[in-house]
Amino acid sequence: MWRHPGARMGSVITLVFFAWWAFNTMAYFATLYYQQVKLLSAIETSLHFIPMAVAGFSVNVITGYAMGRTPGHMLILLGLIGTVAAPLIFALIDVDSSYWAMMFLVMIFVVGADVIYPVGNLHIASTFGEDSQSLAGGVFNVATRIGTSIGLAVTSSIATAISEKYASAHPALLPNSPEVLMVGFRAAGWTCFTAAMLAFLIGLVGLRGIGVVGQRKAVLVSAEGTTNSCVINISTIRKDAKLAGSGPVEAI
Secondary structure (H helix, E strand, O other): OOOOOOOOHHHHHHHHHHHHHHHHHHHHHHHHHHHHHOOOOHHHHHHHOHHHHHHHHHHHHHHHHHOOOOOHHHHHHHHHHHHHHHHHHHHOOOOOOOOOOOHHHHHHHHHHHHHHHHHHHHHHHHHOOOOOHHHHHHHHHHHHHHHHHHHHHHHHHHHHHHHHHHHHHOOOOOOOOHHHHHHHHHHHHHHHHHHHHHHHHHHHHHOOOOOOOOEEEEEEEOOOOOEEEEEEEHHHHHHHHHHHOOOOEEEO
């Protein structure tokens, strides 16, 4: 599976691991920022996440429309730009600024990872045969969960350590004061930014050349017995074969 031609499983899984590290961990620390730094209630925090929900829905709809027409490599990189931008803005945020000035942008950009899920899943499904699609898809989904789990654990440990160090250097401040916590939250933002940048670099290099997803390699056997290998849209294989008067069609 890992050496399957065209699948690039190593690059895909590693990219997904770091992308979901940045995506879900950033959403978690955004919640902490609203409640522990801005001191918002649970209801107010939920309202601040509405743009994220709307953006996520919009991104999935647009991606579903575009991925049959746009190269998957380009779509993934566009999504990762948002995943990179969100933690960068969070790490540099001005606590005294309005919601619309900075955190609104974080809520909008962080959902860039939503582009990767449908594109990556369809890429795997169209690359592997029926006997391996479920296994490859399972590995893809497990990578998102492991990335979230490890990312949240590592980033939380870094944020806590930085906050504790800052509190020790400033004994006049309470350990749970917004000023102390924000130092750790900024460190969390930089950690997520690093993970997102790793995902972007992996996508830039490791997935270069991925065309429009949803295409599979097929072998057309002509009436004369000659075999031609090409990459075509799987939904048009039977139609094209019938029009050409060819023999049986076998997808590989």
